[in-house]
Amino acid sequence: MEELRQLLENNARWAAAAVERDPDYFKRLERQQQPQHLWIGCSDSRVPANEIVAMQPGELFVHRNVANVVAHSDLNCQSVIQFAVERLRVKHVMVVGHYGCSGVHAALDRSRSAGISDYWLGHVRDVVSQYQNLLDAEPTDHRRESLLGELNVLEQALNVCTSAAVLDAWARGQELSVHGWIYRLGDGLLRHLNFAVDAPCDSSELRTRCVGKILAERARYRARRSAEVSKATTAAGA
Numbered sequence: 001m002e003e004l005r006q007l008l009e010n011n012a013r014w015a016a017a018a019v020e021r022d023p024d025y026f027k028r029l030e031r032q033q034q035p036q037h038l039w040i041g042c043s044d045s046r047v048p049a050n051e052i053v054a055m056q057p058g059e060l061f062v063h064r065n066v067a068n069v070v071a072h073s074d075l076n077c078q079s080v081i082q083f084a085v086e087r088l089r090v091k092h093v094m095v096v097g098h099y100g101c102s103g104v105h106a107a108l109d110r111s112r113s114a115g116i117s118d119y120w121l122g123h124v125r126d127v128v129s130q131y132q133n134l135l136d137a138e139p140t141d142h143r144r145e146s147l148l149g150e151l152n153v154l155e156q157a158l159n160v161c162t163s164a165a166v167l168d169a170w171a172r173g174q175e176l177s178v179h180g181w182i183y184r185l186g187d188g189l190l191r192h193l194n195f196a197v198d199a200p201c202d203s204s205e206l207r208t209r210c211v212g213k214i215l216a217e218r219a220r221y222r223a224r225r226s227a228e229v230s231k232a233t234t235a236a237g238a
């Protein structure tokens, strides 16, 4: 109970500070919310949506679940997308994964059962099956996991593009783009995965193009890291 009381006290201090800075702050928020962005991310406590992109309450519409899954059968997520697109008229939808994701890790680990969440992680295991050859080609578990995190963002972002609310919006000429991003816990930085779509597309062609870019960027990243290590080794030996 003591810990919960602390949270309530923190809230009271936060609200008081907000009013001190701007006396109309909550009155304005109460009257309207006009976010331009819908963030679909992982529930992980280390990836707080608003904080990462420095956005205030009212500026970001957020849906989070384990491993940032967008399933067409998930009425919760699909309702959020519909509300954001049709009512709030957001201009951008970002699917945001992160490296070091427990859901992605569990989806790769066939040796254990995660109980009820196994049903949910089936959506990520579908991504594993789809890209099994690419994942098997990675030399370490760490690299396999980071690649799956990126491919999972790609597939979930494609699912946004083929959701009824988004297709309807594009059909009536509404301005709306869908993006795929990934967050690195180690440096706090978001990376764009070269997925940005603003019109109905051929999923198969887009998938092939994006996977190619993901693999090329990963090769560039490894080359950069290897050059840095080699430079540091040379400097240490000099």
Ligand code: ZN
Residues within 6 Å of the ligand: 042, 043, 044, 066, 067, 068, 098, 100, 101, 102, 103, 104
């Ligand atoms: Zn996660």
